[in-house]
Amino acid sequence: MQIQFWRLVLLLSWSSWRRTVLLITSAALVACDNGSITLSVTDTPADEVSRVVVQFSAVEFEDSGGDWERVELKPELQVDLLALRGGDSKVLIADESIPSGSYRRIRFVIDADSNGSESYVDRTNGGRIALEPDGGEDARPTVDFRFSLDDGDDVALTVDFDLRRGLIEPDDFSDPYRLRNALRVVDDEFSGRVRGTVSAALLSNACEPALYVFDGEDADVGDIGADNEPLTSVGLVAQNGSSGLSYSIGFLEAGDYTIAFTCDAEGDDPEDDDELSFRRERNFEIEEGEETILDIN
Template sequence: MTRILATTTLALLLAACGSDGGGDSGPAKLSLSVTDAPVDSAEAVVVSFTGVELFPSGGGDVVGFEFDPPLSIDLLALQGDNSAFLIEDADIEAGVYDEVRLIIDTENASCNNLVAPFASYIRIDGTDYPLTVPSGGASGLKISGPITAAAGGRADYTIDFDLRRSIAERGATGCYNLRPVLRVVDNAEVGSLFGTVDPALLADSTCTADPVTGRGAAVYVFEGSGIEPDDIDGTDPEPLTSALLAPVEGGGLAYEVGFLLAGDYTVALSCQAGEDEAATDDEIAFAVTVDVAVEADAATEQNFTVTPAP
């Protein structure tokens, strides 16, 4: 089990939230995990976490957890419904926390004279490159909540790293910046999306993806129904998350998206996702676009076929 050291405590008692009226009191149990919306240009993205800080709504002392030794997590191994604990069943004061900060062991911002092994790194074509996280080791990566912890209850949340929108090479310096696009979700309110993709959809002459491995293709998920899908370029509509394709036994391709809040989504398949660079406006095409309703605590199936069902 991960060793977690509380470095500060919450001095201001917050009102209990989400109580069922049963008279529960005392601390809440918090579990906080990380997951990843992947990028297809790397074999590993390892981030070294040294701590987590929770900021109570309305002010008060910060609740902090220090990881000794640091937790080195390969985010690319956490696709779909996979996740890894940062905090598991830790006691915290009941209340609402409106911000989470992740403290990262990051390489120095200058990228000069760095020598492997690196605390945080990205692996591309078998070579490790230092990964710098601006302010990651000082003020930390900031994620807006809220996180609600009921007295005597359990709070289970997951932070999603969208690596496709977060990583950029720093010119020709031989290192990369990680500026994460992050969201935090209550695991009691999320569902998942999964399905198969007909390889014939990747065989068109305009496609740049491999129809056998699925490399270079992705399924994009946009909040709301009836959205006209667009590339990742910093302007709306931006995808909430995305998923890569993977071969399945017996042939064909499959995808999985986890930790989606219950609601309506536009889901789109692109066979040009490998050409989608977050720093540029790329004219990628989407082969199939459908509206999907995701329910909490349920897995919704959406398959992509050459002739989609009406």
């Protein structure tokens, strides 16, 4: 009887241990059925404004089945997009766990009110004006971008809010600025940047300079709003001790591009097809994780 009793104890102990192992293994499998995503925002700067502040409260990801995965930002995050120039970015969500799978769209929940206390624009000539997404305070800027997230994987994406294309000036001072869907997404792992200078010989007294970037070599160049509009564009900044100007453009996917210089940037209305004169066009290549130096002479 005593031997049978201890056999029973051992059998029960083995059974309990096996159940424990199964529970731990199951929990580990469930925990790994997610991937990790980091999402940042950057900006292609706009003209005639000194700050463009957007208050983000959530980011949503649409999977291939049409369901949305929502990531709340707590607390809400106010970002001055205009400060994110030259390849700088601001992290909205870091290493956030979301279900693994295929995704096809990203959208942003932005807080906006009529008095500009949440999202707003400061003009260089003074005055603060409310900012809201195009379509009203409850609209959500959305961009198509397909990516897959396997179990345990992590991905880092950056969304470019191209303010030169997307920031719409109000017709009346009492109306808000509008932020339309001029968004571009790049996977950080497969991106690089280009930087360089523009010679003073290309600048005239009436020059409002900017550089426009187009997909592919020897691309057909056009203004913002045209059928062949640029992938992105950037203004130029003065160099210390030089009469030329410098530029830096980050988060470009690896590949071939055309860059074009214009002095007519101020007259480029994103809602119209304008006639721009481009003074120089150059081809360049972006490699993953690399910086390309390209001077425009």
